[in-house]
Amino acid sequence: MASFRLHRPQTLGEAVRLLEEHGAQAKLLAGGSDLVVNMRMRIETPAHVIDLSRLDELRAIEFDPERGLRIGALVRLNELAEDDLIRLRFPVIASAASQVAGPNIRNMGTVGGNLCLDTRCVYYNQSYFWRKANGFCLKKDGAICHVAPGGKRCWAAYSGDLAPALLALDAAIDIAGPRGERSVKLAQFFVNDGIKKYELASDEIVCGVRVAPEFADWRGVYLKYRVRSSVDYPLAGVAVAARVREDGLCDDVRVAITAVNPSPRLVDGVRELVIGQTLSAETLEQVAELVRRTAKPLRTTVAASTSYRRHIVGVLAKRGLIETLKAQR
Numbered sequence: 124m125a126s127f128r129l130h131r132p133q134t135l136g137e138a139v140r141l142l143e144e145h146g147a148q149a150k151l152l153a154g155g156s157d158l159v160v161n162m163r164m165r166i167e168t169p170a171h172v173i174d175l176s177r178l179d180e181l182r183a184i185e186f187d188p189e190r191g192l193r194i195g196a197l198v199r200l201n202e203l204a205e206d207d208l209i210r211l212r213f214p215v216i217a218s219a220a221s222q223v224a225g226p227n228i229r230n231m232g233t234v235g236g237n238l239c240l241d242t243r244c245v246y247y248n249q250s251y252f253w254r255k256a257n258g259f260c261l262k263k264d265g266a267i268c269h270v271a272p273g274g275k276r277c278w279a280a281y282s283g284d285l286a287p288a289l290l291a292l293d294a295a296i297d298i299a300g301p302r303g304e305r306s307v308k309l310a311q312f313f314v315n316d317g318i319k320k321y322e323l324a325s326d327e328i329v330c331g332v333r334v335a336p337e338f339a340d341w342r343g344v345y346l347k348y349r350v351r352s353s354v355d356y357p358l359a360g361v362a363v364a365a366r367v368r369e370d371g372l373c374d375d376v377r378v379a380i381t382a383v384n385p386s387p388r389l390v391d392g393v394r395e396l397v398i399g400q401t402l403s404a405e406t407l408e409q410v411a412e413l414v415r416r417t418a419k420p421l422r423t424t425v426a427a428s429t430s431y432r433r434h435i436v437g438v439l440a441k442r443g444l445i446e447t448l449k450a451q452r
């Protein structure tokens with residue numbers, strides 16, 4: 124690991140000042156379960172590391188019927204998965220959080236770190252030696268994309284589990300920086316480019332996420348396909364959230380996918396197919412087709428073919444809808 128200077132701010136204001144001073148030379152450290160791995164492989168070689176772990180102001184899960192849900196960026200994934208309010212009133216979030224990696228990583232990993240995860244590719248998540256021997260790649264140190272040779276765009280896949288669940292609830296992200304605070308909808312925060320990844324300046328910090336009160340009590344589930352269900356990143360993931368009427372029909376629904384594009388994506392057109400309808404095999408197949416068309420998996424993983432990942436993301440969407448609409452509260 125390359126050497127770096129560690130800073131341990133006590134307040135958000137102090138962290139913002141440090142980040143303003145060191146900008147692109149610095150990396151924020153939350154749980155470290157993604158960053159430290161990347162530093163060891165010399166994918167990241169920051170001169171300054173700013174440890175956020177003392178910022179207790181970013182640790183709360185709060186719900187207010189008027190203002191909705193707020194989850195601090197430093198809330199750990201196991202806390203989110205086990206929180207009674209989240210499990211009962213925002214089940215799609217608990218479902219996604221409980222499936223990130225394995226228990227030890229969920230004990231370290233935070234909401235902010237999970238949302239700001241680096242994108243992943245088999246040609247990128249390798250040691251410096253491996254990447255150098257392969258001529259590096261577009262995402263880091265090189266000029267070629269081994270996944271789409273000739274292309275100028277990076278297709279590394281966004282592989283976080285929490286983002287689709289939060290997108291399905293139309294969440295917004297709170298950001299602080301030297302120019303003040305701002306809030307942006309997750310759908311606008313993520314950029315479908317494996318290098319740029321998000322609309323976040325190098326001197327900004329994610330402080331938390333918000334979900335509007337009208338999404339409380341939406342049913343929902345997150346389903347993911349991975350090789351080892353005890354620990355692996357998703358190779359495809361689908362979050363389904365729906366408001367269901369007393370008669371069991373759906374009033375509103377949102378479906379979001381992950382791990383099959385450089386950004387997590389909300390799937391357009393599902394609402395029009397599903398609301399007020401009984402869920403027939405034909406409707407389910409139409410939803411699966413919309414999901415498959417939104418997914419653009421390329422050869423970023425070795426474990427499953429692109430066609431299988433595109434197929435399975437549709438299957439997961441169908442299963443997610445069935446499970447969500449049949450769930451008893």
Ligand SMILES: Cc1cc2nc3c(=O)[nH]c(=O)nc-3n(C[C@H](O)[C@H](O)[C@H](O)COP(=O)(O)OP(=O)(O)OC[C@H]3O[C@@H](n4cnc5c(N)ncnc54)[C@H](O)[C@@H]3O)c2cc1C
Pocket residue numbers: 150151152153154155156157158159160175196200222223224225228231232233234235236237238239240241282283284285327328329330354355356357
């Ligand atoms: C074996 C293994 C399996 C994994 N499996 C999964 C999986 O199945 N699903 C999944 O989603 N993830 C997985 N991960 C990735 C990672 O562990 C989790 O996503 C975790 O939630 C990251 O959170 P963290 O707090 O540890 O992030 P860190 O490593 O601390 O940070 C990650 C990135 O986010 C930035 N960052 C952190 N906090 C903030 C903030 N508040 N504002 C702005 N930027 C910030 C950091 O600078 C860094 O670039 C896995 C990791 C490993 C090692």
